Amino acid sequence: MLRLELRPQASRTMTFVAPLLAIAATVAAGGVLFAALGFAPLPALATFFLSPLGDLYGVTEWLLKATPLAIIACALALGFRGNVWNIGAEGQLIAGAIAAGGTALALYEVSGLWVLPTVLLAGVVGGAAWAAIPALLRIRFHANEILTSLMLNYVAVLLLAWLVHGPWRSPEGYNFPETRMFTDSALMPLLVEGMRLHVGVLFAPLVAVVAWVILSRSFLGFQIKVIGMTPAAGSYAGFGPNRVIAFTLMFGGGMAGLAGAMEITGPIGQLVPTVSPGYGYTAIIAAFLGRLHPIGILLAALLLALTYMGGDAAQIALGVPLAVTQVFQGMILFFLLAADVLIRYRVRLSLPHGARR
């Protein structure tokens, strides 16, 4: 019988071996899945994982898609470490997009190097303000942030819908739900001519570093970790959890807001009813897949972005239905999460006591 034995400390070797095992398992299981559905397994896997990155455009798109995931997940991870459950990054992203979009519209046709930073800052403030609601309700009224932050996601979607269908609708848009296209000084500068990748991609490693510094080099980070381990311990150490709740929620919200601002000033270029394909939710997976560590999260965000692009590629090149690519995505996540067990545990083969009797 297999038995799991907790390692005294996480295995460094396994930290690197486990993901490789997960990838091997994914390739094997994916091969079986595709073969069972009548697709040649190896070309299907190659289409899924390799073809999206076959040219410069693919690589730039990959980084573009991973950027919001990485930024949000790095910020959310601080909260998750401190037992603050912000499920509302999607709403905070939208709130950030609303604030940034409103600013960009107010500065329509205004030029100047300060316009874009102002727009992005508005996004950060908008996202942080949206996250301040659950923070306030938790601190002041003890209202659980899982519920409040999740419910505010739906409210943010409706608020954005109301704005683009109503007051902020483009005067030239035949009453369709969209704002005007933002003017050049409110758009993210592109990194590669002809591609959509913009300078915002640099924020991903930056936020990762900031999150790492906060967590491992600041007193606040120490507080987050202490409260994360035992919520009651904070009060013995002489600080309450309120500071941690307020900071982690608003930092997560602010970064989600930044991601939202960069989506609309980057690849989208205007406010539309759908500014996010669920980045706020996917980022939660990215955070845990990356084991709440900035480096891990960057890798997880890249992997998740690749699975979405691979799903599109498999539909286009092979006609694999979306449902199958979603099943495959789920499987990849299962394997990666399951492989983690090897890092923290030794798998022992042992006979249970009394097995012979």
Added chain:
Amino acid sequence: MSEAELATLAAILAAMIRAATPLVFAALGELVTERAGVLNLGLEGMMLMGAVAAFGTAHAGAGHGAAMAAGAAAGVGMSLLFAFLALGLRANQVACGLALSIFGVGLSAFVGKSLVGTPIAALPALPIPLLSEIPVLGPALFSHDILVYASILAVPAISWFLFRTRAGLVLRAVGENHDAAHDIGYGVLKVRTLAVMFGGAMAGLAGAYLSLAYTPMWVENMSSGRGWIALALVVFATWVPVRALMGAYLFGGVTILQLHAQNWGVPVSAQILAMLPYLATIVVLVLISRDETKIKLNAPACLGKVFHSGR
């Protein structure tokens, strides 16, 4: 009130109860799971698999009983996958639950492909004799299908189980302090697995209610995020079954009322009105959360924490 107004009132109440029923099932199941200390965010995936399995079974000609059983079984099957990863392999519960949702959306769409656009006979209403003839209350409360009654009866049943039986005590002990429960000799993983399976069965029934009774059809992603609302309702309920029912009825009721309000001539945009169910839930949660001690007592202390038996 005139007769027509009373009839309208009865219709609104009945609609509220039906709209809330899938939320009641899913929230009660998740509540039991969380009471055992496990956070399963895969409700949406389990509901969808329950919905497609129930619909497929009914479509194949089996009776409604078999269809409901199939829905529950599909939910259990999905929950076992979760239990294997999150409990067996100690993988992260939050991430496993989210992955289970993605997986369930895809798998249900895949197996349900041939069922799209086909009809089945809806789960029939079973008016309770005599009671269903009471004015207003009769049509509002006593003229529903069996799953609606079951969802309501599940509340006292689960409350009794959790708070009046030894097994319920063990389950709560496991969720409160798994180390202590283990030291006393309770099988933490066994209890948690059973709780996760119960949550899966209830989510499967929630899905079955959607595809057999509420909107008897199969379309992809037909749960439309109700699993997430149910998850929020467990928090709303502060892990007390009867409050989960009240929360679901509050949410369902405000949803129905805002649809009516659109024709009352209130000068508010329909999108703003549509925010009301979410805002109402937040406001009521704030009101009941003000007393900090109450909340602290109810939240399972080991919720989402990994249990290592071999410390």
Added chain:
Amino acid sequence: MKITRRAGLGLALAMGLFGATQALAAEPLKVGFVYVGPIGDHGYSYQHEQGRLAVEKHFGDKVKTTYVENVPEGADAERVIRQLASSGHELIFTTSFGFMNPTAKVAKQFPKVKFEHATGYMRAPNLATYMARFYEGRYASGVAAGRLTKSNKLGYIASFPIPEVVRGANAFTLGARSVNPKAEVRVVWVNSWYDPGKEREAAEALMAQGVDVIAQHTDSAAPVQAAEEKGVWAIGQASDMSRFGAKSHLTAIIDDWSGYYIARVQAVLDGKWTSTDTWDGFDKDMVRLAPFNPSTPAAVRDEALGVERQIKEHKFHPFTGPIKDQSGKEVVAAGQIVPDSDLLKMNWFVEGVVGSIPK
């Protein structure tokens, strides 16, 4: 080496010149479709998928079609469209309004690829637009609804406040009031294209208010089912939904894209494709009425079918004045027809609609 390569090049050139037609015949035309919903929605995207399947059936191995479903109307759309364009698809249909700007951007980058965008207004030499005059179906079904209602209250389940939906509700109202001036249409917004539960809730709310005919501008058959339970009439959308309401399903406004898709693919095959602006309705069978319920009174059915024929033969336009707005002010004079350019951006309700456009 050099010589061989040049010879090879020459050979390839010769083949290119003389074998052009043959190569074309052997190589199937690749056609791409981008859907906003899953094809399993049994509504809008499902109907486009039926159009794609009709293309495959019609052309056989002369074409190869590809679809991408459930594409979010945000940043991802442009990547998906571009992937289709760069992987050899020569004709690409993007089927939702939110794909307009991404389609236009990609069209600029791929001048040789032909693009067709549904329900938008941006055109380019290689970007055509197409749309269906669903409002014609809504007017004709409104005529039947106006006749059948006993309470003079009709219900309309609306998705999002965009001109197409507003136009549809107006046409339905005008149709109903053309035969029954006392009829009023109650509009309920559900803020979703496709959420069976919510659509059912909206139907129940309308029926509780005394509505006895329900029309919908959302995708699922849930309102038809709700109507069936309560014994009131329902008018389906996108496809024939009679299977979901044997007694209640009056008719449905069917989207049929197959004729258009086949014609456009044919045009590319013939080398005759040009960037056009298509807005077809009954006349080209892009919009059809599903067969009326057998229990519909013959007079009502014939009247609605008569209106359908008149619209089809361009003898009557649903938006013919006099038309008053909700405040009772006449906005279209008697005999005048609302021009397409105004229909395209319609954002006001006609007299008889109860409810408001979210602003």
